[in-house]
Amino acid sequence: MKKILTISMLMVVLVACNQNNSSSLPDDKAAKEMLQGVWVDEESGDVSFRVSGDTLYFADATSMPTYFRIYKDSLYLASGTSYSIVKHTEHLFWFNNQNGDLLKLQKSDDADDADIETAAPSVLTYTHQVKIDSVAAYNGNRYHWYIAINPTKYKVTKRTFNEDGLEVENVYYDNIMHISVFQGARQIYSSDFHKQQYQGLVPAEFLNDAILANMAFSHIDAAGLHFNATLCIPDGATCYMVESTISYTGVLSMQLVEY
Secondary structure: OHHHHHHHHHHHHHHHHHHOOHHHOOOOHHHHHHOOEEEEEOOOOOEEEEEEOOEEEEOOOOEOOEEEEEEOOEEEEOOOOEEEEEEEOOOEEEEEOOOOOEEEEEEOOOOOHHHOOOOOOOOEEOOOOOEEEEEEEEOOEEEEEEEEEEEEEEEEEEEEEOOOOOEEEEEEEEEEEEEEEEEOOEEEEEEEEOHHHHEOOEOHHHHHHOEEEEEEEEEEEOOEEEEEEEEEOOOOOOEEEEEEEEOOOOOEEEEEEEO
16 A cells, blocks of 8 residues: 555656646746847847747757747746846846856847848758769779768757857758669669668667768778768767678678777
8 A cells, every 4th residue: 555655656746847847837928028029149249039929039040949938037948948037128138048157138129130030940961972983893803882972851950059058959951871882784782871770789869869971981801892881960079980891792781880
C-alpha cells in the first residue's frame, strides 16, 4: 500500500513539473502589447529584433522566428529559454542576455527599421563540392569513381546564440552523397548515402543534429576503394569521420575513423 502511495505521489510531482514550463505560464498581455514594434540597441543603433503579435523576428536572414511570452519579470522563448527583464516601458526594454550581460534596447521610430524581414528565413546549405571524379589504379586494373553531393529538403535545426546573446535557431538542408565505381564499362557499385546509414557508428544524439557534410576519396588497396564520409554539426568544430570501403565485388563495409 505504501509503495502504491509513493508511486502516486511521484506521478503528481512529475505532472506538476511538466506543467511548469514556459507554454503553461500565464502571459502578460499588457507587457506583450508594449513590446510590439522594432527594437534596436541603444548604443549601436543596430536592429535586434521585431515583435509582431506573439512572434519575435530576428534581424538576420537565417534565424527562425520564435513564439514568446512574458511572465512576471522574464521573457520566455518557445524553447523554454528565459531572460530576466530589468526595465520595460513603452520605449525601453532592458534585459539580461544568455551571458548575463545587460542588453539595453529602445523602440525604433525609423520607418526603414520597420521593414525588417518577417518572411520565412533562408535555409542554409552545407556543401563543399557538387561533383568530383577520378581514376584509381590497383594491381594493373583501373577504376573510375565519382562522388555527387546532392542537397536535399531534409532540414536539420541548430540552436545557437546571436551577437546579442539571444538563443536563435538556424535551419540547414542535409545532403545525400552518391558514389559510383566502374571498371571500364562494368559498374561495380552505385548507391546513395544518407546520414541515417551511420547509426551505430555515430552516437544517436550527435547524428540527429548533424549533417552529412562531405564525402571524399581516400585511397585504394587490396580491400578496395576507400571513401571518407564527414558528419558535422553545422558551423561547429565537432565532426565524425566514417570510412566506407567498396570491395572489387561491390560489397560495402564501414568503420569509424576518427571524431
